[in-house]
Amino acid sequence: MSAPSNVRSRIHRLLLFLTAPLLASCSRAPSVDILGSFFPAWLICLVVAIVFTTLVRLALLRLHRKLALPILVYPFLTAFFTFALWLIFFY
Secondary structure, X not given: OHHHHHHXXXXXXXXXXXXXXXXXXXXXXXXEEEOOEEEEHXXXXXXXXXXXXXXXXXXXXXXXXXXXXXXXXXXXXXXXXHHHXXXXXXX
């Protein structure tokens, strides 16, 4: 009779282990107030990252540098700048 209760105990512990992170992470979403409207912080980081990527592209054009795979480099730079800005300002 101890085997079924042992299995139930393990199942209960597993369910507790799986649901605890979901309940612990409920907090206010980071948002930025712009003229009375709240925008998600990631959206602001994305817009600034696109501007930074455009500046990098202009700098590369000015230096007459050619990229091997620009279709991969520019989205990567945008993602990199977005995540870096998020970590710097909102983490």
